[in-house]
Amino acid sequence: MDKQSPQVGLGQPDDLCFMLYQLRDDLGELIYGLETGTSTRRQVVAAAKTHLEWVLKELSDDNELD
Numbered sequence: 546m547d548k549q550s551p552q553v554g555l556g557q558p559d560d561l562c563f564m565l566y567q568l569r570d571d572l573g574e575l576i577y578g579l580e581t582g583t584s585t586r587r588q589v590v591a592a593a594k595t596h597l598e599w600v601l602k603e604l605s606d607d608n609e610l611d
Contacts, residue, residue: 564603571596 575592578584584592 561607564600568596568600 579589
């Protein structure tokens with residue numbers, strides 16, 4: 546979870562798939578941490594917000610290209 550979210554250009558369908566797969570994997574790790582007690586609720590919420598903000602920014606940047 547300490548890794549930086551990669552910068553993805555969403556110009557190609559594969560790029561969007563990669564971003565969504567990465568989000569799915571990251572959220573899965575957050576769920577696991579919460580369920581096992583290795584992460585606190587506060588940590589999970591903060592990390593989830595970070596990941597979702599990344600996705601929203603990428604999607605927003607992609608819309609500006611249209």
